[in-house]
Amino acid sequence: MPTSPLPNPKLRALSYWFVDGLPILLQGALSLLIAAEILGNGTFTHTTLGRAVSLAAVILYCVVAVRQRTILEWLKERITYPRTGYVTPPFLNEDAATALNLTTLSLNEDPSLAAEKARIRRQNSTRLWLSAAGVLAACFAVLLISNPWICTAAGLAMGLATWLICRETRQPLWIIIAGYPVFGFCMSTFLAGSIAQHDRAAYFVGAGGVLFILDGLVTLGRYLRQNPLPGASGQ
Amino acid sequence: MTPGLQELASLDRVIHEPARLMIVTILSAVPEADFLYLQRECGLTQGNLSSHLAKLEEAKYVVITKTFKGKYPLTICSITTAGRRAFGEYVRTMRLVTHGDAGAAKSGG
Numbered sequence: 001m002p003t004s005p006l007p008n009p010k011l012r013a014l015s016y017w018f019v020d021g022l023p024i025l026l027q028g029a030l031s032l033l034i035a036a037e038i039l040g041n042g043t044f045t046h047t048t049l050g051r052a053v054s055l056a057a058v059i060l061y062c063v064v065a066v067r068q069r070t071i072l073e074w075l076k077e078r079i080t081y082p083r084t085g086y087v088t089p090p091f092l093n094e095d096a097a098t099a100l101n102l103t104t105l106s107l108n109e110d111p112s113l114a115a116e117k118a119r120i121r122r123q124n125s126t127r128l129w130l131s132a133a134g135v136l137a138a139c140f141a142v143l144l145i146s147n148p149w150i151c152t153a154a155g156l157a158m159g160l161a162t163w164l165i166c167r168e169t170r171q172p173l174w175i176i177i178a179g180y181p182v183f184g185f186c187m188s189t190f191l192a193g194s195i196a197q198h199d200r201a202a203y204f205v206g207a208g209g210v211l212f213i214l215d216g217l218v219t220l221g222r223y224l225r226q227n228p229l230p231g232a233s234g235q
Numbered sequence: 236m237t238p239g240l241q242e243l244a245s246l247d248r249v250i251h252e253p254a255r256l257m258i259v260t261i262l263s264a265v266p267e268a269d270f271l272y273l274q275r276e277c278g279l280t281q282g283n284l285s286s287h288l289a290k291l292e293e294a295k296y297v298v299i300t301k302t303f304k305g306k307y308p309l310t311i312c313s314i315t316t317a318g319r320r321a322f323g324e325y326v327r328t329m330r331l332v333t334h335g336d337a338g339a340a341k342s343g344g
Contacts, residue, residue, distance in 0.1 A: 008264070009260055009261045009263075009264035009265065009276070010264040010265065012276070013261075013264065013265045013268075016272075073304075074305070077304045077305035077306070077307055078305065078307075081269070081271075081304055081307050081309070082307050084271065084272065084275055085268070085269045085270065085271030085272030085273070085274070085275060086268070086269040086271070086272055086304060086309055086311075087265050087267070087268040087269070087272045088265055088266040088267050088268070
């Protein structure tokens with residue numbers, strides 16, 4: 001039986017895209033590439049190696065970001081579909097806001113459900129705006145404010161933003177939600193003095209990348225353990 | 236029998252069967268899904284799912300196509316317009332009878 005506790009088939013199909021941890025792994029890789037680019041362009045910009053790393057990171061980021069869907073499909077064809085089957089993610093045919101609605105097509109005209117739908121859409125939109133504001137505020141704060149404790153505050157903001165983003169679409173990313181505040185605190189305590197202020201954002205993005213990769217690996221490991229390849233499965 | 240209750244007699248029996256209702260509910264929410272996904276979501280055996288899909292296909296509510304995703308063979312199922320309409324009608328009738336829902340009566344599936 002499926003692992004997702006979500007009752008709505010549309011939401012379940014949406015969360016199924018994340019069930020194997022592969023999209024999170026890829027996001028982690030992209031975050032690491034951004035961090036490498038920022039670091040290469042900042043502290044190490046005067047060295048040939050720094051410039052080379054920065055350029056390579058930009059090129060690789062562009063390739064992976066553009067081909068993201070193809071890469072994920074390629075991986076899922078080998079890992080996910082043979083184990084737990086294929087379903088077209090609802091967001092490929094409609095906008096994500098519609099995919100998150102708790103109503104089904106046949107009930108769309110019902111007035112009480114239409115009101116519920118509007119309420120959920122408002123809630124989703126508020127949540128996404130709050131998350132974006134939190135992430136942006138955290139990034140600017142670590143760049144502009146020299147007080148080392150700003151890193152802890154930024155870590156808390158990033159953790160909260162992650163929780164807000166993922167709480168309805170998939171299992172919460174606890175490693176990231178808890179990891180960001182811990183990283184922020186460690187940075188405030190041990191690293192803030194030794195890192196140039198303009199590099200702090202890169203460290204934050206890089207830490208996010210590592211946390212995403214960790215979460216993706218844990219999810220993938222759990223998924224593979226729970227869903228071994230079926231033997232000879234004729235249909 | 237009250238006029239509202241009599242509506243139940245007109246329920247589509249192809250969709251009314253619980254396993255087929257599960258299948259149609261899933262397929263009405265996604266563009267397409269494969270056999271294995273449906274099997275896991277519905278908790279049905281292969282043979283059971285096959286026979287229910289065959290009945291839905293026979294009623295022209297579902298289209299089944301065999302294809303490949305890379306090397307992996309897929310049995311893709313998707314709901315047809317007729318299937319969507321029948322499911323909408325089924326939901327409308329159930330709401331009308333169980334809730335006396337005026338909104339359902341107006342929407343007409």
